[in-house]
Amino acid sequence: MKNKMNRLYVIVVTLLLSNTIVEACEVRGTGDLGIVIERTTGSIQIVDTSSRSAIARVEGLGDLSHASAVYSRDARYAFVFGRDGGLTKIDLLCKKIEKRIIQGGNSIGGAISQDGKWVAVSNYEPGGVRIFNSTTLELVADLEATAISDSKRSRTVGLVDAPGNRFIFSLFDSGEIWIVKMGDSSVASIEKFTDIGNQPYDGLITPDGRRYIAGLFGEDGLALIDLWHPEDGVTRILNNYGRGEEKLPVYKMPHLEGWAVAGDKLFLPAVGRHELLVVNSSSWQESGRIKVHSQPVFAISRPDGRHIWVNFAFPHNNVVQIIDSESLEIIHQLEPGKGVLHLEFTPRGEEVWVSVRDKNIINIYDTESFKLIKSIPAETPSGIFFTNRAGETGL
Secondary structure: OHHHHHHHHHHHHHHHHHHHHHHHOOOOOOOOEEEEEEOOOOEEEEEEOOOOEEEEEEOOOOOOOOOEEEEOOOOOEEEEEOOOOEEEEEEOOOOEEEEEEEOOOEEEEEEEOOOOOEEEEEEEEOOEEEEEEOOOOOEEEEEEOOEOOOOOEOOEEEEEEEOOOEEEEEEOOOOEEEEEEEOOOOEEEEEEEOOOOOOEEEEEEOOOOOEEEEEEOOOOOEEEEEOOOHHHOEEEEOOOOOOOOOOOOOOOOOOHHHOEEEOOEEEEEOOOOOEEEEEEOOOOOEEEEEEOOOOEEEEEEOOOOOEEEEEEOOOOOOOEEEEEOOOOOEEEEEOOOOOEEEEEEOOOOOEEEEEEHHHOEEEEEEOOOOOEEEEEEOOOEEEEEEHHHHHOOOO
8 A cells, every 4th residue: 555655646746847848838839939048147038039038037047248159950059169168068848957078278159050959169168069958968079279389289160060061270380271071970070281371360151051151361262171072172262352452450350151142242351441242152252342331240241132130249239221233232220239249130030139238238120121120128138049040041
């Protein structure tokens, strides 16, 4: 009788716990969710783009001063990469931290593999890339970067995922690009390209997943690899691109993954110049320049490619300009306030969410009329990442 009562007690407790979990973990789709980084409080807000609202805050994520995020294939989990080396897995439905580890000393971003099994983190300290099982966050590979002294290794930057279950990244101090092929349970191979240029500071992969491009801070030009034909090596493009003739102070490096693609045109921020460069994506030749408000940081295309939205570096970071991709003219200017750090379009582009750090708000704009629809309170917001990124290469 006592054993039966014990079993009954276990069943009742289990059911109560199960009900608690069900109540805590909302049953819903995740396609209209996202997160907003709150950079100075070590927290994120989970947001709903359909209701235009913040639905939860998750705290305890450490140093988020240069944080980014990627999503699991099912868009339930966000992986947040913190500057303190933290890798945090967040359950969007349960609105909580699933697991958090400190995997390095100074991290600069990450990526998730094509099959969703692996999460890679790019590190300044120690220099290199570490790869983890996306389910358990167990370490599966520690790729040490090239040594540049007896005690220091190259910083790694521009880490992205690529078709073929690959990761690609650049080595800032040693001027290299590495392509890492993942196997079923570990790294299958590493292909290294050396002497690609001086100080590759960031990288991107084109939306079709074919070309990886590293921007060079130490010299004019960019380095390109055709991933269909890596045997052809690295090609230098846009040799007149870079800081240019007029040496302006660079307050914030532009983010190459914010390149805008519109038809056969690419729009990219020029380092140290008050310009966007327009590039023909077939010939990889510069086809024009657009004078803008100040030094651009992100140039982001509305999903249909019709307009390009641009934000700017300190001290002129209170402005957003909108450019017509056909005429190459600035057609509108917004002044949301100091500290415009990031812009993110809703999946089909009818709205754009803009973080305004110094006003502690997220502004939501209609992308046809440019009218402000709503503002959402947030603590020093920076990066905005919606779950549609789960299905996109390189984001």
